[in-house]
Amino acid sequence: MSTRRRVPARQHAVARRRRRRRLAALCIVGICAIGAILAAPLFRKAIDEFTLPLQYSSIIRSQAAAKHLDPALIAAVIYAETKFDARTSPTGAEGLMQIEPGTADFLARRSGATNFHVSDLGTPAVNIAYGSYYLRYLLDEYGGNLDLALAAYNGGETNVDAWLAKARAHGQGFDVDEIPFPETRAYVQRVLQVEQEYRSTYPRQLGYG
Numbered sequence: 001m002s003t004r005r006r007v008p009a010r011q012h013a014v015a016r017r018r019r020r021r022r023l024a025a026l027c028i029v030g031i032c033a034i035g036a037i038l039a040a041p042l043f044r045k046a047i048d049e050f051t052l053p054l055q056y057s058s059i060i061r062s063q064a065a066a067k068h069l070d071p072a073l074i075a076a077v078i079y080a081e082t083k084f085d086a087r088t089s090p091t092g093a094e095g096l097m098q099i100e101p102g103t104a105d106f107l108a109r110r111s112g113a114t115n116f117h118v119s120d121l122g123t124p125a126v127n128i129a130y131g132s133y134y135l136r137y138l139l140d141e142y143g144g145n146l147d148l149a150l151a152a153y154n155g156g157e158t159n160v161d162a163w164l165a166k167a168r169a170h171g172q173g174f175d176v177d178e179i180p181f182p183e184t185r186a187y188v189q190r191v192l193q194v195e196q197e198y199r200s201t202y203p204r205q206l207g208y209g
Helices: 009-051 057-067 071-082 101-111 118-122 124-141 146-155 157-169 182-201
Strands: none
Touching: 057 071, 057 124, 071 124, 071 146, 071 182, 101 118, 101 124, 118 124, 124 146, 146 157, 146 182
């Protein structure tokens, strides 16, 4: 006669329910893991666009090619100026690249534009074209020195020329760390940093890949 104890049916039912719950839990974990893997690129893209936004990439590439500029530089200036959220500043600077009306008039005359109106700066394509033209002009004015060009974009040519003249009068050079305006100094450093980030984050969109 067998001495093995019989397990009540109720205990069998409880054990089956536990196994089903464990199996369901494992399935949920598996589904979540697969979802995380599939969603990772989308999540990363959303984070990139939130922290380092990019719009109008085709316009940026076109203007970069036309003005012989790094596309990431144009994107970085837009980021530093407005983070791609176009607006009018308290001083009247307009659009994505925050171009002053007086500067825009100067650029329009210099480039031979005949039908330019300040209100046109609200159009992204026009604003990026004028901002890129201004960057090219400043780079040419300062012998290709990007630090000085960016300092002039933010702080004005008159100030940069005065800083250079003072340094030269003392037989000294001049670099970013010597910019007297904290805002302009931080601006130059920020653009240079973000330029590298745009190049590595959006290689395909900016035409590197």
